[in-house]
Amino acid sequence: MSRVVSGNTIAEVARLVGDPARANMLAALMGGRALTAGELASHAGVTAQTTSGHLAKLADARLVAVEKQGRHRYYRLVSADVAEVLRALMVVAASGPPRRHPVGPREAALRLARTCYDHMAGRLALAITDALCASDRIVLTDGVGMVSAEGRRFFRDFGLDLDEPSTTQRPLCRTCLDWSERRPHLAGRLGAGILRRVIDLGWVSPMAGSRALGITRIGEAGFVGSFGLPSDWRMPDNAAVRNDRVGAP
Amino acid sequence: MSRVVSGNTIAEVARLVGDPARANMLAALMGGRALTAGELASHAGVTAQTTSGHLAKLADARLVAVEKQGRHRYYRLVSADVAEVLRALMVVAASGPPRRHPVGPREAALRLARTCYDHMAGRLALAITDALCASDRIVLTDGVGMVSAEGRRFFRDFGLDLDEPSTTQRPLCRTCLDWSERRPHLAGRLGAGILRRVIDLGWVSPMAGSRALGITRIGEAGFVGSFGLPSDWRMPDNAAVRNDRVGAP
DNA sequence: GTGATGTTTCGGTCGCGGCCGAAGTCTTGG
DNA sequence: CCAAGACTTCGGCCGCGACCGAAACATCAC
Numbered sequence: 001m002s003r004v005v006s007g008n009t010i011a012e013v014a015r016l017v018g019d020p021a022r023a024n025m026l027a028a029l030m031g032g033r034a035l036t037a038g039e040l041a042s043h044a045g046v047t048a049q050t051t052s053g054h055l056a057k058l059a060d061a062r063l064v065a066v067e068k069q070g071r072h073r074y075y076r077l078v079s080a081d082v083a084e085v086l087r088a089l090m091v092v093a094a095s096g097p098p099r100r101h102p103v104g105p106r107e108a109a110l111r112l113a114r115t116c117y118d119h120m121a122g123r124l125a126l127a128i129t130d131a132l133c134a135s136d137r138i139v140l141t142d143g144v145g146m147v148s149a150e151g152r153r154f155f156r157d158f159g160l161d162l163d164e165p166s167t168t169q170r171p172l173c174r175t176c177l178d179w180s181e182r183r184p185h186l187a188g189r190l191g192a193g194i195l196r197r198v199i200d201l202g203w204v205s206p207m208a209g210s211r212a213l214g215i216t217r218i219g220e221a222g223f224v225g226s227f228g229l230p231s232d233w234r235m236p237d238n239a240a241v242r243n244d245r246v247g248a249p
Numbered sequence: 250m251s252r253v254v255s256g257n258t259i260a261e262v263a264r265l266v267g268d269p270a271r272a273n274m275l276a277a278l279m280g281g282r283a284l285t286a287g288e289l290a291s292h293a294g295v296t297a298q299t300t301s302g303h304l305a306k307l308a309d310a311r312l313v314a315v316e317k318q319g320r321h322r323y324y325r326l327v328s329a330d331v332a333e334v335l336r337a338l339m340v341v342a343a344s345g346p347p348r349r350h351p352v353g354p355r356e357a358a359l360r361l362a363r364t365c366y367d368h369m370a371g372r373l374a375l376a377i378t379d380a381l382c383a384s385d386r387i388v389l390t391d392g393v394g395m396v397s398a399e400g401r402r403f404f405r406d407f408g409l410d411l412d413e414p415s416t417t418q419r420p421l422c423r424t425c426l427d428w429s430e431r432r433p434h435l436a437g438r439l440g441a442g443i444l445r446r447v448i449d450l451g452w453v454s455p456m457a458g459s460r461a462l463g464i465t466r467i468g469e470a471g472f473v474g475s476f477g478l479p480s481d482w483r484m485p486d487n488a489a490v491r492n493d494r495v496g497a498p
Numbered sequence: 499g500t501g502a503t504g505t506t507t508c509g510g511t512c513g514c515g516g517c518c519g520a521a522g523t524c525t526t527g528g
Numbered sequence: 529c530c531a532a533g534a535c536t537t538c539g540g541c542c543g544c545g546a547c548c549g550a551a552a553c554a555t556c557a558c
Contacts, residue, residue, distance in 0.1 A: 010338040011272035018264030019546075027259065037505060050547055052506050063341070071504050071555040081344055085337040089259040091330050092312070139395070146388070146395050268516075286535060299517055301536050320525045320534045 008061055016061055017089065021046045022054045026063070026077070030086055031115065031211060034067065034076035112234070113204060113213040119191030120198075124215065124223065127233035128194070129175075129186040135228055138173060138186070145173040147190065158226065159200075160193045198223075257310050265310055266338065270295050271303045275312070275326070279335055280364065280460060283316065283323035361483070362453060362462040368440030369447075373464060373472065376482035377443070378424075378435040384477055387422060387435070394422040396439065407475065408449075409442045447472075 017023055021044040028035060028043040035043075041051035055075055058064045065078045077083050113124040120128070132138045137151035147155070152162050162172065173191075175184035186194070198204050203217035215223070223229055266272055270293040277284060277292040284292075290300035304324055307313045314327045326332050362373040369377070381387045386400035396404070401411050411421065422440075424433035435443070447453050452466035464472070472478055 008342045010342045011269040014263045015267030018267035020260040023260035081340050088334040088337045093257045093259045093262050
């Protein structure tokens with residue numbers, strides 16, 4: 001309840017993320033949707049009282065924002081900057097020695113296509129990313145990316161105008177590490193726009209109670225035809241093996 | 250001393266950064282140079298024993314790497330990914346309500362030109378970044394960037410071959426928030442290369458015991474002539490005012 | 499109104515971990 | 529070979545904060 005009158009230090013911010021319960025809540029909020037305190041409590045595995053305390057701290061530090069709606073309180077990440085911190089932490093956390101059984105979504109549906117924050121992840125997202133790169137519609141170098149002029153035309157035809165002034169500071173085109181496939185997929189405003197568009201088009205539909213996406217339009221009149229996906233895009237990508245990380249230095 | 254056998258969780262990583270002493274050490278290592286345990290102790294303001302414990306934890310979690318050299322032990326950040334976490338945390342930490350007196354380097358020399366990690370910061374760095382953008386040698390959109398073909402020619406003439414295969418995964422061209430001016434300046438491999446080159450050329454010289462850079466070659470045969478800086482590049486940039494952050498949501 | 503549900507506040511317990519003093523290991527310099 | 533310096537290990541103190549039970553508060557359904 002006490003107001004933070006001046007900015008935080010990086011230690012204060014990190015300390016807040018450093019508690020497992022709070023980290024779980026924040027990770028749950030990376031899904032992009034606002035969640036109620038109760039939902040976050042079950043994600044974190046602690047009681048409602050404890051959750052309430054945690055959320056108050058996070059709100060005090062302006063990591064999450066809260067919106068009252070009836071007897072529910074909906075919490076969401078306050079900005080893309082906060083999501084960026086979590087994403088960077090995930091990269092470092094994932095960069096340790098590989099676990100024996102690759103951690104990540106267990107269900108096949110999740111591995112195939114799911115949402116990640118506000119964009120797509122899973123094999124479909126990787127196939128789209130690869131196809132956009134192969135056709136020079138986007139250029140990814142070292143994890144950052146840009147959209148070519150041809151790409152802008154392509155996306156405009158697809159129903160996304162990338163030239164309209166952005167209302168947010170958020171990067172247009174960047175990559176995000178895919179949990180199940182261990183390779184980067186497309187994120188940023190472009191990644192978010194693509195997800196929004198394919199939902200509007202009815203090519204995918206979010207499954208209730210899960211981040212999985214049901215794919216309803218695959219062939220020539222859908223993903224394969226529009227993006228030029230290869231026929232074997234459903235296969236688990238062995239590039240992940242090539243990109244394997246080395247162990248100890 | 251206990252070995253971490255599998256990767257960390259994001260909470261574990263954040264928890265390590267969440268201690269003020271460790272955060273100070275890591276922030277000090279953001280300067281890019283490897284520092285001894287003793288130096289880190291003074292940065293953190295704790296005793297050598299305490300520092301030793303902290304560094305052991307950080308090394309265990311593979312956030313820092315250590316190199317023995319005689320009776321000194323030099324510690325450095327283990328990867329650009331770790332630096333990215335710290336940078337993202339700084340952005341969030343800075344995004345609170347603005348402090349009454351803008352936090353940032355107090356000394357005029359630091360505001361004018363200094364090192365930041367391994368590249369340049371301060372008004373000079375911003376002027377260079379702006380000039381490179383104005384001449385289409387680099388293109389920055391939403392915080393990520395790329396070098397144009399003309400830019401590659403320019404940098405080759407300048408003494409930087411950007412086409413040589415990169416030995417690291419590090420992005421070639423990205424931006425980094427400037428603490429004193431509150432605007433992004435050029436970072437990434439390109440930013441680091443420029444700093445290295447202008448030091449080699451003798452245009453700037455690091456000041457002992459400080460991150461400040463002394464500027465020794467300004468005019469036509471130096472920064473202004475080579476990069477095409479405007480004559481008023483020393484003026485505090487009012488773009489920072491325009492980029493002001495909004496307060497509460 | 500009463501009861502049910504979602505959330506917060508209060509009070510108290512308890513364990514983790516940061517901290518330092520003292521002592522030990524390793525390296526260098528004389 | 530000994531002393532000084534850099535760093536680590538050990539042991540113990542102590543405080544912060546995560547946690548939960550109980551109760552209060554808020555909102556909705558009836």
